[in-house]
Amino acid sequence: MSFPLRIERRLRQPRWLSVAVPVVSVVVAFGAMTLLLLATGHSPGHTFGRLFHSAFVGRSSLDATFVAATPLAFTGLCAAVAFRMNLFNIGGEGQLYAGAITGAGTALLLHGAPGPVAIFAMIVAGAAGGAAFALVPGLLRAFLSTNEIIVSLMLNYVAGLVLTYLIFDSRSYWRDTSTPDARVFPQGKTLPNASSWPTAHIGLIVPLGFLVAVVIAVLVHVLYTRTRFGFEVRVIGDSPRAARYAGMRTRRKIIAVMALSGAIAGVGGASQDGDFRHVLDPRGLQQSGYGYSGIVIAALARYNPFAVCVVAFLLGGLQNAGYTLQGADFPSGLVGVMQGLILFCALGGELLVRYRITVDRRSSRRAPAAAEVAP
Numbered sequence: 001m002s003f004p005l006r007i008e009r010r011l012r013q014p015r016w017l018s019v020a021v022p023v024v025s026v027v028v029a030f031g032a033m034t035l036l037l038l039a040t041g042h043s044p045g046h047t048f049g050r051l052f053h054s055a056f057v058g059r060s061s062l063d064a065t066f067v068a069a070t071p072l073a074f075t076g077l078c079a080a081v082a083f084r085m086n087l088f089n090i091g092g093e094g095q096l097y098a099g100a101i102t103g104a105g106t107a108l109l110l111h112g113a114p115g116p117v118a119i120f121a122m123i124v125a126g127a128a129g130g131a132a133f134a135l136v137p138g139l140l141r142a143f144l145s146t147n148e149i150i151v152s153l154m155l156n157y158v159a160g161l162v163l164t165y166l167i168f169d170s171r172s173y174w175r176d177t178s179t180p181d182a183r184v185f186p187q188g189k190t191l192p193n194a195s196s197w198p199t200a201h202i203g204l205i206v207p208l209g210f211l212v213a214v215v216i217a218v219l220v221h222v223l224y225t226r227t228r229f230g231f232e233v234r235v236i237g238d239s240p241r242a243a244r245y246a247g248m249r250t251r252r253k254i255i256a257v258m259a260l261s262g263a264i265a266g267v268g269g270a271s272q273d274g275d276f277r278h279v280l281d282p283r284g285l286q287q288s289g290y291g292y293s294g295i296v297i298a299a300l301a302r303y304n305p306f307a308v309c310v311v312a313f314l315l316g317g318l319q320n321a322g323y324t325l326q327g328a329d330f331p332s333g334l335v336g337v338m339q340g341l342i343l344f345c346a347l348g349g350e351l352l353v354r355y356r357i358t359v360d361r362r363s364s365r366r367a368p369a370a371a372e373v374a375p
Contacts, residue, residue: 006358017353018302025349029342036341040334047325054324055317063205069309069316070275071096073213074268075294076301076308078130081220082261084303085237089258091137091152092265093291094159095130099266101163102129104174104188104273104280107195118195122270123212130266131259133159138258142251148258156291163282174280188280197274209271213312216264217305224305233257265291300346302353318342 034044054061075092082089106125110118136155140146166172168186176182176189197208224230236243236250243250268290277284297315301307322335 007355008358010354010356013353021349021353022300022346025345026342028349029345032341032345033338036334036337042330042334047330050325051318051321054321059204061317061320064320065313065317066204066206066210067276067316068320069313070207070209070213070271071268071288071290072293072297072312072316072319073210073217073309074271075265075290076297076312077213077216077220077294077305078261078265078268078291079295079298080301080303080305080308081264082257083298084224085233085253085257087138087141087254087257087261088149089134089137089152089261090149090295091134091155091262091291092294093289094152094156095133095262095265096269096272096291097156097159097163097285098129098133098262099126099269100272100280100285101166101174101269102126102266103270104191107191107273108173108189110195111192113194115194115196115198118192119197119208119274122195122274123267126266126268126270126273127263128266130269131263133266134258134262135255138255138262141258142254160282160286163280163285167280167282191273191278195274196278197271207271207275209268209275212267212271214309216267217309220264220305229253229256265294296343296347299350300343302350 030048033048037044037047055065056062075096078092078095079089103122103126106121107118110121113121133155134152137146137148137151140151141148166174167188171177174188176187199208200206200211224233232243232248233253235246236248236253240250269285272285273280293315297308297311301311318339322339325335
């Protein structure tokens with residue numbers, strides 16, 4: 001007996017569907033959250049009011065939202081750049097670590113340099129570190145057809161171990177050994193004041209890193225929509241066989257896109273050093289999970305670089321509000337479930353944009369007929 005429901009890929013995607021599905025997904029998510037809050041004895045109206053107010057109302061809330069959104073924008077762009085070519089770079093987390101290492105090392109080496117020079121050097125060094133780390137799965141995919149998902153994912157753990165080793169298990173250049181307390185309790189060297197990234201005061205306090213992410217989004221959009229490189233990347237992503245038939249050099253594009261993707265994540269790591277932490281912080285970086293959140297953001301934004309920045313801002317607000325809601329009467333686990341419901345419903349709705357569910361009426365009619373014929 002054949003199953004009457006089938007999932008088919010949409011040959012054409014109506015424009016209204018790309019707007020209606022995300023809206024309905026958010027409504028469904030809040031409906032599920034309402035049931036969850038009622039089941040746990042919390043007032044949905046009061047909770048949603050606190051959630052929105054803590055994320056987007058008031059200058060201090062918006063300032064904190066921009067802070068939370070900055071690393072998410074970088075890792076979201078990292079994933080979106082690669083996914084546009086059907087390269088699944090899951091290593092944004094490790095590439096961000098690599099950029100944080102090279103960015104912090106450059107800031108320490110340029111002690112005494114003018115602020116603009118130190119900041120620019122940190123951005124370049126962070127991009128170089130992230131790109132170098134992303135080239136490993138890129139080269140293996142291009143020349144050995146190795147699965148980039150597995151390689152980039154495993155390299156996240158390698159980068160995390162290197163990050164931990166530099167501060168906790170060695171007396172590296174990044175570790176502070178200037179005082180007896182620092183020798184006993186490992187910590188990174190504090191970066192020079194000149195390497196602290198400034199903030200833009202435009203009614204709100206916006207980190208320089210977020211503005212850099214917006215500039216990168218503009219450059220990525222131009223690269224992918226206005227250049228031959230971007231055209232070839234789209235063709236290779238849609239049909240690798242047609243691209244090879246047309247004489248496009250797919251290996252070079254794979255390496256270039258992976259390097260670009262890693263470079264963006266690496267700049268995000270340098271931003272963590274210069275914007276917020278001002279020290280190489282292994283535990284803080286590894287507990288945040290920025291790279292994995294970036295994959296979700298890229299999927300929700302449908303790999304559009306401008307939409308990535310918007311979604312990163314919204315999820316940064318949700319993350320910031322989650323910290324505010326936590327308390328004795330509202331456990332952190334409940335906050336995590338609420339965040340997960342929103343992401344789950346949004347990703348589920350994304351499937352309905354790409355696929356449709358059809359009912360095979362012929363199979364449902366044949367089943368009763370077969371039952372009547374059977375003795």
